[in-house]
Amino acid sequence: MGINLRMAMRALMQNRLQAILTLLGMSVGVAMVVIVSGLGRGAQLKIESQIEAAGPTRITIRSGNFVPAGVNSSGRQDSSGGEQAEGQVVSVMGDGGQLADIGKDAAAMDARRRAAAVRQTEYRNPPTPLGAAEMDMLRHRVADVKAVAAGMAGNASLDDNADIPVRVVRVNGFQPAWPEMSGWKLLAGRMISADEHAGGAPVMLVTRKSAGQLWPGQASPLDKVMAIGGRQVRVVGVIGGVDDSDSSVVPPVYVPVGLAQRVLGRKNYDTITVRTVSVGVTSQVAADIQQKLRDLHRLPDNMADDFRVTSQSVSAMPSMGADPHLVRAVHSNVTGFEQASWQQMAKSLRAAGRTFTLLLAGAAAVSLLVGGIGVMNIMLVSVTARTREIGLRMALGARAGDVMIQFLVEAMTLAALGGLIGLFLGWIGLLVTEYGLHWATAASPIMLVAALVMAAATGIVFGIAPARRAAVLDPVIALRSE
Amino acid sequence: MPVISLEAITKVYKLGDNQVDALRGVSLDIDAGEFVSIVGPSGSGKSTMMHILGCLDRPTDGHYLLNGKDVSALSRDALAEIRNRQIGFVFQGFNLLPRTTALENVEVPLLYSRPILPAAERRARAMAALEMVGLGNRADHHPNQLSGGQQQRVAIARALVNQPSLILADEPTGNLDTKTSIDVMRTLQELREKQGITIVLITHEADIAAYGTRIIAVRDGLILSDKANAPRPALEDEVAPVPMAAVN
Ligand SMILES: Nc1ncnc2c1ncn2[C@@H]1O[C@H](COP(=O)(O)OP(=O)(O)OP(=O)(O)O)[C@@H](O)[C@H]1O
Ligand SMILES: [Mg+2]
Secondary structure, eight states: OHHHHHHHHHHHHHTHHHHHHHHHHHHHHHHHHHHHHHHHHHHHHHHHHHHHHHSSOEEEEEESOOOOSEEOTTSOEEOOOSSOOOOOOOOOTTOOOTTOOHHHHHHHHHHHHHGGGSOOOBOOSSOOOBOHHHHHHHHHSSTTEEEEEEEEEEEEEOOOOTTOOOSEEEEEEEOTTHHHHHTOEEEEEOOOOHHHHHHTOSEEEEEHHHHHHHSTTOSOOTTOEEEETTEEEEEEEEEEOOOOTTOOSSOEEEEEHHHHHHHHTOOOBSEEEEEESOGGGHHHHHHHHHHHHHHHTTOOTTBOOSEEEEOOOGGGOOOTTSOHHHHHHHHHTSTTOOHHHHHHHHHHHHHHHHHHHHHHHHHHHHHHHHHHHHHHHHHHHHHHHTHHHHHHHHHTTOOHHHHHHHHHHHHHHHHHHHHHHHHHHHHHHHHIIIIISOOOOOOOHHHHHHHHHHHHHHHHHHHHHHHHHHHTOOHHHHHHOO | OOSEEEEEEEEEEEETTEEEEEEEEEEEEEOTTOEEEEEOOTTSSHHHHHHHHTTSSOOSEEEEEETTEEOTTOOHHHHHHHHHHHEEEEOTTOOOOTTSOHHHHHHHHHHTSSSOOOHHHHHHHHHHHHHHTTOGGGTTOOGGGSOHHHHHHHHHHHHHTTOOSEEEEESTTTTSOHHHHHHHHHHHHHHHHHHOOEEEEEESOHHHHTTSSEEEEEETTEEEEEEEOOOOOGGGSSSOOOOGGGOO
């Protein structure tokens, strides 16, 4: 084998230009395979993450119950209809301990279920605000929760700022887990650090759009300072992937919740968002949260929820890459969105991803085929040009098999070398598509090895015909050839 | 027991409707240690005979016993093995692999011997063969760095490397001038004298044939004459004798 390899390398060296051209053809084929598999896998991973984002792993909790009469998201009958009437505030916040006994809690739930037939005719108004007790409960007493983030938003007037033409901004307070949950992308600068979150530091994030409204004509909003509520708030980052489709002329800014509380002058959160560990458990977790919130808020059986738990977060679904019809269908179907339809959507998304990968793989196969034909061509030429050498080797005792192996190894060496170059080219191609075109890519080592093996196999497949042709030559005729 | 024994060998080439009787019943015994020169005009069947003797081709009819074994009906691979082990070829056109050192050229037959020898042993054997033809100091030269006579002697070393009982040379001096032809013929002669290798030589030229111990004339596929010959002694040559190793 070593001898054959050395012989092959020497033969290729003697035919340098042709070998290089063939290598190029082969390497383009392999590069295609690498790029395509990287893109295909990237697309599939992206689709999986879209399914994950689109699928109900997000549960949003709002204070107050605004659901119109009918079936709410958890399938529970709710006849409250619209915002609830004014009434006595019955706050149970902050006294803790009411859920200390899990066994008691479970028993209470059972009782509640038995009493589900009790008609809920009472309403609490204003509803219990969402605060630290709710956060604590969600963080520590609900199973299968991956992350919890509270948020609040409100418009606030700016102090006098020499360089800012607008008077009012929408202050969005968020917690550290939020950017990842909602799929924010950092476009410039940095995110708000954990320390800044903890201290409610005067830092903020802006979108490209709000930056344009606040500091029109400025190249970068980074390190710009905005005076609000007597504080100098500095821009540390620019984010994208924010759902600002319904944003008005008021530019949004994103700040630590602690800062928002001070600027907006209130403590309560507007929403608490929970991310569950997986799609499958979401409705269970939502039901659990509803029950525990009722217990936390000490709602009697005949009183309707004073909060709303929704487990749809379809709006978070990035439309990039997904079929727009599908996205619209999903968006318009929010209320009736159930596990079954979600699974169906996931299925069709996955199928679309597979089709995409298959198409690309087809293109890769074609270029590999072209590379293979190149190998076959150079090998046929080589066999013809070296007929005399073949005759000589036969005269010196080479069997048909020896000649066959010699040319097969040569074809395989050529293809594998092309494969190595192709791996390198493909790697560069992936880098370009990832950082130049911002396409999702994911190269797996297995695919890289497979590409090399495929290249060598192509060499063998397309090398067989020329090698056979060499092996069956008549030694006398081969020796006589010029 | 003769090294070569041909019994009524015929070879017919079919070219469409035509058929060419290249050999028309050749019977011949060659003993070990003979140096046989085969002469004859062009198209008389010399090369055809050599292809059959060299197990490169099979006779249409008749039997060929090589070292007592009938090889006229063996398979391709079996013939390849016999060529590798028992026969050394020397061609008119040298047939050395280009851009390959003399040593590696000489090594080639060893690559096809089974079981294959270890690399070091192959090198040693190839080196010994090169030294036998006086080219030990040219082992690393490529063919295009060697004269025609040296190239042909490398080819002779290659024919020798597997210690064959028979060397077949088809017009080995056809591409060489008189002086280098003599060098090559001396080399062959010495092989026969020192190692007792049987040599069959095909040539057009009478003075080259004169190096043989036996001269066979062929015409139209038949043996015309078959005579013993007093080989042209080296000392009587027009060129002064030189020790082998010094002739380069
Ligand atoms: N492969 C072949 N097909 C058909 N005819 C052939 C073939 N090989 C040889 N012949 C014919 O057989 C006859 C003998 O040819 P061969 O090559 O043995 O002659 P030769 O004595 O070696 O001649 P030269 O001295 O020119 O080399 C010629 O008539 C030739 O045309
Ligand atoms: Mg001839």
